Amino acid sequence: MSQHVLSLLVENKPGILTRVAALFARRGYNIESLAVGTTEVDGLSRVTVVVSLDGQPLEQVTKQLNKLINVLKIVELESDASVARDHMLIKVKTDVTTRSQVLEAVTLFRARVIDVVSDAVVIEVTGDSAKCQAFIKVLEPFGIKELVQSGAIAISRGSKSMSEKVLR
């Protein structure tokens, strides 16, 4: 099983997310995470897909994606030439005795507390997926009541832009 981060520049047309997701489903590719949003260019969106492949070559995935008319460009963002971040919101049980320990973990992980009530805090953390997983491990003993996370978003290092060559 190998994991790859693919970044897709797509036209922001109705149904585009369905087209991308359905292609993964019908060709038997596993999506680990998916994040979609608008970009610096009007009318273009960016889809970041983390895909794990079991025997299938990545080339087949990108070729099939390229056949979707609304997909303009696909790049694989390799870990050494790009940065990827997950975003996570975690609601942790706290009381008078545990709160300070939780806050200490928050500081260590450079996370932030964004809501506090007497018996819980909501923490926001951003980082690569290893950091986020480590943070969860640290918080687990206190009792995680709720956890939501975005799919990974990723961007290449350096000054080049993915949309440069696509726009004529």
Place this chain on the structure above:
Amino acid sequence: MPTETLTGAQGIIRSLELLGVTDIFGLPGGAILPTYDPLMDSKIIRHILVRHEQGAGHAAEGYAAASGRLGVCIATSGPGATNLVTAIMDAQMDSVPMLAITGQVNSHAIGTDAFQEADIVGITMPITKHSFLVTRSEDIPGIMAAAYELATTGRPGPVLVDVPKDVQNGKFEFSWPPKTDIAGYKPVTVPHGKQIQAAAELILSSEKPMLYVGGGVIRAGASPELARLQELINAPVTTTLMARGAFPDSHPAHLGMPGMHGTVPAVTGLQKADLLITLGARFDDRVTGDVKSFAPGAKVIHVDIDPAEIGKVRHADVPIVGDAKVVIGMLITELTKQMAGKKPDYSSWWEYVNGLKERYPLGYTEEEDGKLAPQYVIERIGAISGPEAIFAAGVGQHQMWSAQFIKYERPNSWLNSGGAGTMGYSVPAAMGAKVAQPDRVVWAIDGDGCFQMTNQELATCTINNIPIKVAIINNSSLGMVRQWQTLFYDKRYSNTDLHTGTDTQMVPDFVKLAEAYGCLAIRVEREEDVDAAIKLALETNDRPVVIDFIVGRDAMVWPMVAAGVSNDAVQYARDARPVWEGDE
């Protein structure tokens, strides 16, 4: 640019006219009513009213496959649109250029489960090359032009345009040509020169090459180039089910069809080859059998216009993305240069291949029950009608026999449902082919099972003066399924008896049915009557003809490679493996 105020509906019809569309197959209903109104006034477009939307879809496919032009079908929302789905899927599998226009409920009603509402764009997403939901009347010309371009260029395929009723009724300023917006679509037609050079080198260094020709050669209109390439290098040729007619069957270098029911020379030739020159073919499982043991000693040159086909099933040593016509042309130039007047010597390969041809020709035996041999009937239809005719088959045994025993000499003369295997394809496809090519004889060679799925289009043929000929190869059963039950299920014939033979209940009686549809109907049960019936059919052009050929039900399609088995295990006839003495 001068403009004119039109309704969306008028815009659809005007766009089609300006795109060169002259024939449409369809059936109206509530949500497409606005478009049927200006259609009535069109002096350019002939609309053929079908009896079922699936018939419109296959007719559009047959039209496209016989002529190379875009096939167009039109239906209303909901069930009208979903009835097109099978034909759309069929067109996707066989890369048929097709435009499907569907009415949709009013924009404000979309998503409310309105009467006859179906999310046809969603339903057809996995089976179209692309689909559009039109949201503004003024987008119609641009979308119609984009749909045309998508369907007919690159790897052709079906495109669906779904138009809500209010968008058809809305007014806008029409101008032509419109701006199309398909930035993400850039098919590569011209290959890299380096790859052509590498391919030529590989061909000239090979000792046992095979030209493995697929339907892409027909879609690209590359038969003349293929003939020149073959003449230049003199390699043996095999044409897949989708490519029958791409290379003349009468040519001595033609080994016939490969695959599950391919000829022994073609199947074995591929197994023993050291190079597959793959042109517009996709290593379908019906060709390769067990992929791991397919053509084990062969390097592969893979030419396809769809990059996703290359390397999908079999690794390509020389991948070439491009249009077959362009690629083969460039390959001929490069080979001529590299050969410098000296032809490659494949003589010992030819000796082997010719030995296979001699020992294992296609054949069949008489029926033990004394009934007509279906292969004989089909062979006679082909021989008497000649290579200028068009043959559209259904799916099953009769399809395989039609691929085997009719001699195809030109592209676009053989139409069938290859990838999808859609029973019911042949009658409507033949109807579409006859509309596209009115001067040609068009046969639907159908099975008794297939025929009962779409025979209502005989009404369309009779009413609209589309005199197709239908040969029902009537073995009173779902013959191919029955063959598998004979071979793999201990002759337990679960639900394959159709009771249409003369010694059964005969429900329906195909002769009476055909007569009710206004056709000339003939029943043939004896060999001596076969030719006369075919000749009468060929002479009758004032109405469709249906011949009910009562054939033996135990006839089987041979040769055969069982599903998922290595092609080395091809059986020439039941329990008869070819002998490979001294082959290795």
